[in-house]
Amino acid sequence: MTGSDIYKRTAVYERDAATLRLYPQEWKLLLAFDGQRTLEETARSSETSPADALRHAEKFLQNGWIEEQPITLDQYLKRTGTTERTSTVPLASVSHPPQPEPALQTPTASATPPTPPSDKPKERVLRLGAVIDHLLSLADSRSLGYFLAYRVFLRVPLELLQAEEIASVHLAGEAGLARGEKLQQAIAQAVQAIARQPLPESAFASA
Amino acid sequence: MPLHERDISYFLDTTLTYLNRVTDNQIVPRDPTIEFQALVFSAYTGLIHLKGEAEGFVYVTASQSFLQIFSTARHSYRVMADETCRDALNDITTDLARNARQHFGPGFHASEPHIFSTVPDDPIEMPPAVFVQPLSWHDELAYFVIGLTPSNTNDPSFSLIL
Numbered sequence A: 001m002t003g004s005d006i007y008k009r010t011a012v013y014e015r016d017a018a019t020l021r022l023y024p025q026e027w028k029l030l031l032a033f034d035g036q037r038t039l040e041e042t043a044r045s046s047e048t049s050p051a052d053a054l055r056h057a058e059k060f061l062q063n064g065w066i067e068e069q070p071i072t073l074d075q076y077l078k079r080t081g082t083t084e085r086t087s088t089v090p091l092a093s094v095s096h097p098p099q100p101e102p103a104l105q106t107p108t109a110s111a112t113p114p115t116p117p118s119d120k121p122k123e124r125v126l127r128l129g130a131v132i133d134h135l136l137s138l139a140d141s142r143s144l145g146y147f148l149a150y151r152v153f154l155r156v157p158l159e160l161l162q163a164e165e166i167a168s169v170h171l172a173g174e175a176g177l178a179r180g181e182k183l184q185q186a187i188a189q190a191v192q193a194i195a196r197q198p199l200p201e202s203a204f205a206s207a
Numbered sequence B: 001m002p003l004h005e006r007d008i009s010y011f012l013d014t015t016l017t018y019l020n021r022v023t024d025n026q027i028v029p030r031d032p033t034i035e036f037q038a039l040v041f042s043a044y045t046g047l048i049h050l051k052g053e054a055e056g057f058v059y060v061t062a063s064q065s066f067l068q069i070f071s072t073a074r075h076s077y078r079v080m081a082d083e084t085c086r087d088a089l090n091d092i093t094t095d096l097a098r099n100a101r102q103h104f105g106p107g108f109h110a111s112e113p114h115i116f117s118t119v120p121d122d123p124i125e126m127p128p129a130v131f132v133q134p135l136s137w138h139d140e141l142a143y144f145v146i147g148l149t150p151s152n153t154n155d156p157s158f159s160l161i162l
Helices: A011-019 A024-032 A039-045 A050-062 A073-080 A086-092 A101-105 A107-111 A128-138 A142-154 A158-163 A181-195 B005-023 B064-075 B082-104
Strands: A006-009 A034-038 A066-068 A124-127 A168-170 A204-206 B033-035 B044-052 B056-062 B108-110 B114-117 B130-137 B140-148
Touching (some): A006 A039, A006 A050, A024 A039, A024 A050, A039 A050, A050 A066, A050 A128, A124 A128, A128 A142, A128 A181, A142 A181, A142 B005, A142 B033, A158 A181, B005 B064, B005 B082, B005 B130, B005 B140, B056 B064, B056 B082
Antiparallel strands (some): A124 A204, B044 B056, B044 B108, B130 B140
């Protein structure tokens, strides 16, 4: 997911809208998706910070309330013709599994020689909110998803959570990060063991 | 033996059923949390120890105001006393324990409710994580809390309900 992606609300949203319970800021953002503006523009118009917009948009995407809007060649060329897109960086800093992020963020990079691989592995963080959203998406109901998340976190060694001063996890709107590799691995293993599903790559973000 | 999330959910569901019966379905569950370091206790608490196929504890803790309006809705009590709060929580947790025993069968043991105010009389061993579900009614809060040992929840294929 990048700041230049365009999203629109879906039929799933139309079906569920009457029963959804969201915070006002989430509604503001969700209702701003019009299939015309980029995520970055949508965030700006709804007065949502880039970080919050990214977090909420991923939640909307996982719940099927929004979907990416295909664009025309003209729109694509117009978007990629501008190489200075520094303002999209905050929103583009999180990867999403279906499409490698760097290719979307800077499409012109394909015309340049590939850079040699760095010796140092890229540091990244695990977004706890994305872990929870993933688990909620796997459960039959939100309530069961909460308890699925509880089962997962029961399996994570307490000392690793304490080492990162994680005292609690909010099962709605959690903004915390797992920074250490050991904790990230422990959470990923717990998700795999309990939910029998791998943690999606989109749960990780660049450090 | 491990517990599936449906089994864990049963404890909350049966608590909500009881509370909603008295409050005419006005209990509003707020966003839950998983706590790793501390337990939450309000003014009064009714706690049940779990043994056998589920190991740990489950409790309901509520403010005096919550219990006051709860008792008023239930019995039209006007005078609020310490004993009334304890009685209300005793009834809530007794119903919870009885239903859980019936639901999970003979391999499961739920203790009689232990009612206390402010903080527990005896130390409670903190499991690695507890699930805390805030419950709101008339702007007053109660909390449903469950803490299980990790071995109760490890095997995703097992469910007492299945």
